[in-house]
Amino acid sequence: MWMARSTLPQSYKLSDGILTPDLTTKVGWTGSGNVALTNDTENFKTGAASVKLAITSAGGNGQILKDPFGVPPLHFGDVSFWYYVYGDPATTVASVSLSLFSTYATAYVYISIAGSAMVSGWNYYSGKVQTWGTVGGATWTNTFTAIRFKVTAAAGQTCAVSFSQCYFEAEYIPLVMWTFDDTYDAPHDAGFFQYLADKNQYATLYVSKNRIGANDAIYLTHDELDEIYAMGHGIGSHGTDHHDLTTMTRAAVAAELTENSEYLVSQGWPRCAYHVGYPYGSRNATVDLAMADAGQLTGRGVTTGSIRSGVFGGVVGDYTLPCVFGLGPDLTLEVAKAAIWTAKLAREHVIIMAHQILAEPDLEEGNDWSTSDAQALADFIQSIQLHSVSMDAYFIGRTNPRYQSLPVGRSPL
Numbered sequence: 224m225w226m227a228r229s230t231l232p233q234s235y236k237l238s239d240g241i242l243t244p245d246l247t248t249k250v251g252w253t254g255s256g257n258v259a260l261t262n263d264t265e266n267f268k269t270g271a272a273s274v275k276l277a278i279t280s281a282g283g284n285g286q287i288l289k290d291p292f293g294v295p296p297l298h299f300g301d302v303s304f305w306y307y308v309y310g311d312p313a314t315t316v317a318s319v320s321l322s323l324f325s326t327y328a329t330a331y332v333y334i335s336i337a338g339s340a341m342v343s344g345w346n347y348y349s350g351k352v353q354t355w356g357t358v359g360g361a362t363w364t365n366t367f368t369a370i371r372f373k374v375t376a377a378a379g380q381t382c383a384v385s386f387s388q389c390y391f392e393a394e395y396i397p398l399v400m401w402t403f404d405d406t407y408d409a410p411h412d413a414g415f416f417q418y419l420a421d422k423n424q425y426a427t428l429y430v431s432k433n434r435i436g437a438n439d440a441i442y443l444t445h446d447e448l449d450e451i452y453a454m455g456h457g458i459g460s461h462g463t464d465h466h467d468l469t470t471m472t473r474a475a476v477a478a479e480l481t482e483n484s485e486y487l488v489s490q491g492w493p494r495c496a497y498h499v500g501y502p503y504g505s506r507n508a509t510v511d512l513a514m515a516d517a518g519q520l521t522g523r524g525v526t527t528g529s530i531r532s533g534v535f536g537g538v539v540g541d542y543t544l545p546c547v548f549g550l551g552p553d554l555t556l557e558v559a560k561a562a563i564w565t566a567k568l569a570r571e572h573v574i575i576m577a578h579q580i581l582a583e584p585d586l587e588e589g590n591d592w593s594t595s596d597a598q599a600l601a602d603f604i605q606s607i608q609l610h611s612v613s614m615d616a617y618f619i620g621r622t623n624p625r626y627q628s629l630p631v632g633r634s635p636l
């Protein structure tokens with residue numbers, strides 16, 4: 224069967240996971256509450272029907288339960304399902320929830336979605352059990368024996384929702400992105416960009432045009448950036464002069480970002496020229512609009528967190544990239560390793576924010592980290608076989624579908 228290119232796997236998805244439970248028929252589900260169950264043969268994603276819950280009393284709720292039901296052991300914790308809302312969810316639906324029970328009715332993890340967060344028609348939930356609510360001491364690593372979808376109507380309203388195509392354990396390729404802010408020379412002086420390149424780990428340097436060569440004792444020179452780019456690292460944008468973009472007009476931000484990006488391209492460093500690290504990590508809605516005006520592809524702030532593949536951002540306009548941590552005196556090597564290991568287990572991406580890498584870091588300085596720790600972290604990333612890529616490579620892999628090989632021995636198409 225041919226697949227449209229647009230439907231091929233994107234965003235580092237290795238596998239859809241396990242299609243379960245059977246939401247192609249109401250048979251096998253126990254309905255309870257103020258609910259009428261039907262097989263919905265008009266709106267479904269798999270098979271020939273979905274399971275429709277019509278809440279029959281105003282403000283009431285109803286559920287479908289499978290007990291026993293063996294949820295596959297969750298290693299990555301990824302869960303997704305589709306649901307079709309009849310009518311206007313903002314006025315008729317209070318919430319839709321999915322619960323996984325380790326002990327039915329008393330110990331469970333759950334996700335609840337408010338009607339105001341839904342649209343009329345098809346909705347898609349995709350998330351990680353690690354972030355769900357817990358009741359009765361349940362945790363996402365439990366063995367789950369029952370599953371429940373529940374619909375609650377808004378006060379004074381009835382509603383109807385159909386559930387379809389629930390997947391567990393979609394798997395993604397985890398990545399690491401090293402990023403360096405502020406055009407500092409110290410990591411280069413420490414030989415760290417060469418150290419990374421020797422391990423096939425490629426960083427992104429967010430640089431400001433007006434700092435390049437402005438002070439040899441502090442900032443990188445043009446020749447040094449040429450050398451770093453030739454190693455395979457990317458040179459991205461930190462604005463022309465480290466202005467706080469949130470203090471400027473949309474037009475001024477767009478003009479500054481355009482100027483810096485065009486400068487990077489003109490110097491022969493195009494790979495990451497349209498990827499931004501926000502000075503001071505500052506962004507807001509106006510900056511987002513200016514980023515789009517200036518054709519920027521990604522923006523990295525200083526908010527901490529890992530990136531979940533598959534749902535993060537859009538195809539363009541990935542303007543809220545977090546960093547898993549910033550390297551500084553408050554961060555130990557062991558904590559840094561643990562955060563990267565956790566992200567790898569969850570199949571998430573991590574962005575490392577770095578500034579100064581020095582043989583003898585100044586512990587009074589918020590942004591210094593020692594060369595020996597930085598090298599040990601790079602060694603660790605290599606030892607657990609994570610890929611480390613520059614921001615342009617990350618972005619291409621997020622947005623460009625990858626073809627899957629066909630089974631050996633297939634008959635000719």
Ligand SMILES: [Zn+2]
Pocket residue numbers: 404405461465501502503
């Ligand atoms: Zn900065």
